[in-house]
Amino acid sequence: MSENTIEQKKKTIFSGVQPSGKLTLGNYLGAIRNFGPLQEEYNCIYCVVDMHAITVRQDPATLRRQTLEVLAQYIACGLDPDKSTLFIQSHVPAHAELAWVLSCYTMFGELSRMTQFKDKSSKHADNVNAGLFTYPVLMASDILLYQTDMVPVGVDQKQHVELARNIAQRFNGVYSDTFVMPEPYIPQTGAKIMSLQEPSRKMSKSDENQNSFILLMDKPDDIMRKFRRAVTDSDTRVARGEGKDGVNNLISIYALATGKTPEQVEAEFEGKGYGDFKPAVGEAVVELLRPIREKTEALLQDKGYLESVYKEGAAKANYLARKTLDKVYRKVGFVKR
Ligand code: TRP
16 A cells, blocks of 8 residues: 555544634643644644634734744644644635635524624624624635544534534535535543633633733743742642632643643642642743743744745645535536636
């Protein structure tokens, strides 16, 4: 068997990431950390979705910079451009082209039920544009173009993957098998990292309180300060328990950063208080993130290399996407160009 045939047997993973620039420790420990190892087993395609980003108003210079920042951070987190396909959505025209066709197989009612649309349209009430409404169709197009088997997503995106499945099924039903049915994929090793200030809530970069989240690009001093200020409880033991959300969260962060089990962490800090524990978590996270930050900074200095990555990625993606789009155009009855 040629290498190419083996390659094609691998299942395909597709994921889109918004170019909002700032990735958090939560994104890293919950998902991105697993992407590197996945490349060995799967055919991985990662796309920076700049077209999705403009459904809300963006500053052009910032969008451009952040698109490259996300790309650099992904590479720094272990994605290897020789193993995975890394590209920018607007570089592959088939995404927009398929989105139009799929929009004709998506119902107004379906889109009206999307929770994210309802959230975003109330948050951006002055700009409830059609793109915000059809956003999930573009996302379905992202996924279906690559005959994706698995889509790693957080719970907030599950509804969109389900819609992609419904659209695929409807299209396949009318025109015979065209699209692989994608499954949402929640990595088993993923961890849910909570806010450092309100540990009952998920860590989020959009939190108003800057001390509640750690960014991958945070400097060591900032990381240490944020962990020293992390909310704990009135108990003093470094042990997991009910009503100890803050400490539970710090224990899982420390465990993930050091590769220890939560039990080992509890044993290590037996008889010690939060005054010892919190800076230790800070230091572990500083060391975990140091190589990622340094690599990202180096990559951002090397614009030529980044350009070669996204150009090659777009060429690979374009080839695959075109194959699917041609098939779709033929099935719906467009004259071959
Ligand atoms: N909607 C996703 C988000 O906000 C981003 C995204 C766009 C995506 N296209 C995708 C995720 C395709 C997975 C697959 O996070």
